[in-house]
Amino acid sequence: MRKLLVFQHSAREPLGILDPFLRSSGFRVRYINFAREPLVQPDVSRYNGLIVLGGPMNVDQTERHPHLLTEIVAIREALNRDMPVLGICLGAQLLAAALGANVRPNPVREIGWYRIHPSAAAQSDRLCRHFDGSQHVFQWHAYTFDLPHGAVHLASTPTCANQAFRYGERAYGLQFHLEADEHLIQRWLHVPEYRAEIEAAGPEHHVERILRDTHGHGTTARRLSEQVFGEFVDLFSWRPPVRFGSR
Numbered sequence: 555m556r557k558l559l560v561f562q563h564s565a566r567e568p569l570g571i572l573d574p575f576l577r578s579s580g581f582r583v584r585y586i587n588f589a590r591e592p593l594v595q596p597d598v599s600r601y602n603g604l605i606v607l608g609g610p611m612n613v614d615q616t617e618r619h620p621h622l623l624t625e626i627v628a629i630r631e632a633l634n635r636d637m638p639v640l641g642i643c644l645g646a647q648l649l650a651a652a653l654g655a656n657v658r659p660n661p662v663r664e665i666g667w668y669r670i671h672p673s674a675a676a677q678s679d680r681l682c683r684h685f686d687g688s689q690h691v692f693q694w695h696a697y698t699f700d701l702p703h704g705a706v707h708l709a710s711t712p713t714c715a716n717q718a719f720r721y722g723e724r725a726y727g728l729q730f731h732l733e734a735d736e737h738l739i740q741r742w743l744h745v746p747e748y749r750a751e752i753e754a755a756g757p758e759h760h761v762e763r764i765l766r767d768t769h770g771h772g773t774t775a776r777r778l779s780e781q782v783f784g785e786f787v788d789l790f791s792w793r794p795p796v797r798f799g800s801r
Contacts, residue, residue: 555580555581555582556580556581556582556602556603556790557581557582557584557600557601557602558576558581558582558583558584558601558602558603558604558605559584559586559596559598559600559601559603559604559605560583560584560585560586560604560605560606560607561586561588561596561604561605561606561607561625561628561645562585562586562587562588562589562607562609563587563588563589563607563608563609563610563611563644564587564589564609564610565587565589565590566741566742566745567607567608567609568585568607568738569583569605569607569733570731570733570734570735570738571733571734571735571776571779571780571783572605572733572779572783575780575783575784575787576783576787579787581787584601588619588621588624588625589609592619592620592621593621594621594624595624596624596628598628598631598632598635598637599631599635601637602637602638602790603632603637603638603639603640603789603790604628604629604632604637604638604639604640605639605640605641605642605645606625606629606639606640606641606642606644606645606646606648606649607642607643607644607645607733608642608643608644608645608694608695608731609643609644610747611644612644612647612657612696612697613644613647613648613651613657613697614657622648625648626648626651626652629641629648629649629652630652632725633652633653633721633722633725636722636724637724638724638725638786638789638790639724639725639726640725640726640728640786641726641727641728642728642730642731642732642733643694643695643728643729643730643731644695645727646699646718646719646727646728646729647697647698647699647727647729649702649721649725649727650699650700650701650702650716650719650727651699653702653703653704653705653721654702654703655699655700655701655702655703655705656699656700657697657698657699657700658697658698658699658700659696659697659698660695660696660697660698660713660714661713662713662714663695663696663755663756663759664693664694664695664711664713664714665693665694665695665751665752665755665759665764666692666693666759666763666764666767667690667691667692667693667764667767667768667771668690668691668693668711668713668714668730669687669688669689669690669711670685670687670689670690670691670709670710670711670717670718670730671687671709671710671711671712672685672686672687672708672709673707673708673709673710675706675707675708676708676709676718679706679708679720680785680788680789681708681720681726681782681785681786682708682709682718682720682782684778684781684782684785685708685709685778689771689774689775689778690767690771690774690775691730691731691732691775691778692730692731692732692734692739692768692771692775693711693714693729693730693731694731694742695714695729698714698715698716698729699716699727700716701716701719702719702721704721705719705720705721705727706719706720706721707719708720714729716729717729717730718730723789724789726786732775732778732779732782732783733779733783735772735775735776735779736768736769736772739764739768740765740768743761743764743765749761752764
């Protein structure tokens, strides 16, 4: 049985629809919740892949959350082992940081549903070829990252240039939340701290509007999630092609 390690930063931000999807695909999933175990030192060598989830902290808050540095080291180890890696939101920012890229505040907060614009390279990418430019994805972030050196840019929005990237063949960073279904988003919107963040973000971020958009885009987003995550699962059986004369 394939074993998957998941870095979690809040009990409120789980794998979402990814959890039953992975388990039904034959994975044994182990969560490490750094909010509960901030001093844990994960051994990625015991696993076949790594997923790093979102969270309420920022990558530059390492004094308050020293486990962020632990995670960056672990992500680098996973990359060195050529393991499938998926970073979501904060996880994408940590993956970018592990690759040496700058992580910084985005000019605007993205909270709610935004149309994703795939790059030309996305058309031939295993995961992001399913973006056709018409889908909306759910966002909740105030930070962004520079594209890591050697990474392939895969998607953007008008207010955030780097929404998705691939490094190598099996490491992906997604700034948005494809794992969040309508039920999970509604849970987030009823958390007092999260609602306060929405209210502080400005009048364009109304809870009622986000709820309406969630109902309108939820079915299409779930279909996209299943396509993208299905491709991620396939990365575990992918091997680089053997070239003639290689040793």
